[in-house]
Amino acid sequence: MIRYSLACAHDHEFEGWFDSSDGFEAQVAKHLVECPACGSTAVRRAPMAPAVVTAERRSATAARMAAAMGEMAAKVRAHVEETHDYVGRDFPDEARAIHTGKAEDRPIWGEASHDEAKALADEGIAVAPLPAAPASSEPKKLN
Numbered sequence: 001m002i003r004y005s006l007a008c009a010h011d012h013e014f015e016g017w018f019d020s021s022d023g024f025e026a027q028v029a030k031h032l033v034e035c036p037a038c039g040s041t042a043v044r045r046a047p048m049a050p051a052v053v054t055a056e057r058r059s060a061t062a063a064r065m066a067a068a069m070g071e072m073a074a075k076v077r078a079h080v081e082e083t084h085d086y087v088g089r090d091f092p093d094e095a096r097a098i099h100t101g102k103a104e105d106r107p108i109w110g111e112a113s114h115d116e117a118k119a120l121a122d123e124g125i126a127v128a129p130l131p132a133a134p135a136s137s138e139p140k141k142l143n
C-alpha cells in the first residue's frame with residue numbers, strides 16, 4: 001500500500017491509500033477518489049516535498065527579516081543615544097520645557113509612560129517611541 005497526499009480542485013488536502021501508483025491513477029480516472037470535504041473527484045497528488053521546502057524557506061526568510069529589523073532598531077537607538085540628550089524620567093517635563101521655550105531647544109530622549117507620551121502628543125509635542133534596546137545593553141547616559 002502507498003499513502004498519497006492528495007488535493008482536490010478546491011485545494012482541500014487529504015490522504016488516500018492505494019495498492020500502487022497505477023491503482024491510484026486508475027481510481028482517479030474512474031472518479032472513485034472523492035475529496036472528503038467537498039466530494040470533488042478532480043483529485044491530484046499534492047506536491048508534498050516542495051511544500052515542506054517552501055515552509056522552511058519562509059521561516060528562514062522570517063528569521064532574516066527579524067534579524068534585519070533588530071539590527072535596524074539597534075542602529076536607530078544608537079543614533080538617538082549619540083545625538084540626543086538623555087533626560088531619563090524628566091522626559092515629559094523637559095519636552096514641555098523645550099516646547100514652551102523654557103529650556104534649550106535640543107533633541108532629547110528619555111523615559112515616558114504610554115499615557116505621558118500620549119499627553120505630549122496631544123499637546124502638539126513630537127514624541128516618537130524608541131525601539132527597545134537589546135536585552136544586554138543598558139541605556140548609555142550622556143550627562
Ligand SMILES: [Zn+2]
Pocket residue numbers: 008009010011012035036037038039040
Ligand atoms: Zn475538496
